[in-house]
Amino acid sequence: MGGKDIFMAKWDAVNNNWGTPVNLGSNVNTSRDEMYPYVAQSGKLYFSSNGLAGMGGLDIFSAVEEGGSYASVNNLKSPMNSPGDDFGIMFDTDITGFLTSNREGGLGADDIWAFRVPPAIFSVSGRVYDTDTKESISGATVELFGSDGTSLSVKTGADGMYRYELKPATKYKVSASYTGYLTKFLEVTTVGMDDSKDFVGDFDFPLKSTAKPIELPEIFYDLDKATLRAESKKELDGLIKVLDENPTITIRIESHTDTRASDEYNIDLSNRRAKSVVDYLVKNGVDKDRLSSQGFGETKTRVSDDEIAKMTTEEEKEAGHQKNRRTEFSVLGTDFVPKKK
Incomplete structure (x- = not known):
């Protein structure tokens, strides 16, 4: 050349x-x-x-x-x-x-x-905090599992921070958990790395509280139908990952509509939509005994008809209706015993 x-x-x-x-x-x-x-x-x-x-x-x-x-x-x-x-x-x-x-x-x-060549030095650190309030979570458990058999556990301080030293040529999983929150996992590896590195920034843990329903914002259905659209797959696969990382929780899928149809129609539509999410999860390996579904129709709107009526543009009004059309899940229990495979 x-x-x-x-x-x-x-x-x-x-x-x-x-x-x-x-x-x-x-x-x-x-x-x-x-x-x-x-x-x-x-x-x-x-x-x-x-x-x-x-x-x-x-x-x-x-x-x-x-x-x-x-x-x-x-x-x-x-x-x-x-x-x-x-x-x-x-x-x-x-x-x-x-x-x-x-x-x-x-x-x-x-x-x-x-x-x-001096030995490379590796570490991983981050902060555990509430996804919604952004407040640090003190006393959260952060565990480290290495491909070499390493298994360590630490508690976060008042600032929600954790830190681990890592070994060369090792793959790790790091988890953060706290009572009343969903457990979350991250992965980090030092395999193939020669230069020292501190893994920071991407290794914070925003944890979701289970005290209230958790919205699945990217769930979409065909118009006036319960058929899941293809672009919902990423969100649903993310929910499957949450369930895999939290194997003892049971959840209820909850669907909501706006108010632009009869109560009876909206209850039926939301029930069918919630069930279609459950069907997807079961088809993709989630134990059906961990799942239930319920449609609430227009009974739990976030934006009232009176508030929407006061909006000045059609775009604002449609955005108000969109806030009411949503799919969520609630954690019902944390003591499910997974079946042996």
């Missing part, structure tokens, strides 16, 4: 020879020079390039094999790289090795340097 490119050939054990070399492509090679390939025991490819963005002349990069080619190319940065030329890296253990460089401080032109 340019000056010097890196190629890969595979050994054919059956015919006892090497296959045809294949260019590693534009993820690795550039219009300039890529040289000194080295594959560590981890399977990661190390090489030097003066065509990829770097600190000086030749910089050392790493790449990970993905689907038969190398990608996720990263500059090793300082102190592994310098303003000079850095190349010829090799490891003699997982964390120690050698490289060649003409950086300042050497004895001649190209010197051999030894290095030790």
